[in-house]
Amino acid sequence: MGFLQPFSKTDGRTVxxxxxxxxxxxxxxSASLMRxxxxxxxxxxxxxxxxxxxxxxxxxxxxxxxxxxFSFDNRGYTPxxxxxxxxxxxxxxxAVNFYYEGMEGDIYIFGQTGRRxxxxxxxxxxxxxxxG
Numbered sequence: 001m002g003f004l005q006p007f008s009k010t011d012g013r014t015v016x017x018x019x020x021x022x023x024x025x026x027x028x029x030s031a032s033l034m035r036x037x038x039x040x041x042x043x044x045x046x047x048x049x050x051x052x053x054x055x056x057x058x059x060x061x062x063x064x065x066x067x068x069x070f071s072f073d074n075r076g077y078t079p080x081x082x083x084x085x086x087x088x089x090x091x092x093x094x095a096v097n098f099y100y101e102g103m104e105g106d107i108y109i110f111g112q113t114g115r116r117x118x119x120x121x122x123x124x125x126x127x128x129x130x131x132g
Contacts, residue, residue: 017100019056019110021080021089029058029076033100033108039076044069047080048107049087056087056098057107 018030027047029039037045037060046069048057062069070078089096098110123129 017108017110019058019098020095021084021091021098022095023091025079025081025084025091026077027056027070027080027083029072031076033058034072034076036108039072039074041074043072045072045078046070047083049083050109051087054087054112055101056110057104058110059107061106 016030017033017036019033020028020030022028029037033039037043037058039045044060046059046062046067048059049055050057070080070083072078084091096112098112101109101111103109
């Protein structure tokens with residue numbers, strides 16, 4: 001059984017803070033998130049990925065000094081082809097939206113809405129193997 005989380009009509013998950021992975025393989029920030037993070041031309045931000053729950057994190061800081069930040073322009077866009085590919089976010093048909101879930105330390109967390117799609121491969125002996 002899963003964990004049921006209450007959803008308020010006025011909690012603002014579908015408006016306000018948001019991140020989109022678009023068909024051009026860019027990560028795009030909503031206008032309100034840009035204001036919150038102080039994004040102007042060439043603003044460096046760190047992206048995080050939670051593969052278990054398929055969540056994106058974004059922050060102004062990172063404790064690992066070897067991580068190179070993404071540079072966002074004044075429209076809130078950054079090229080992120082490798083990030084999108086690594087995270088296996090399918091933007092081939094349409095843009096994928098992630099909605100604000102809360103904070104973990106100084107990292108803003110965004111989750112994908114809807115059900116997670118499962119892919120399976122059937123072996124010749126009839127066994128199913130989960131692919132994603």
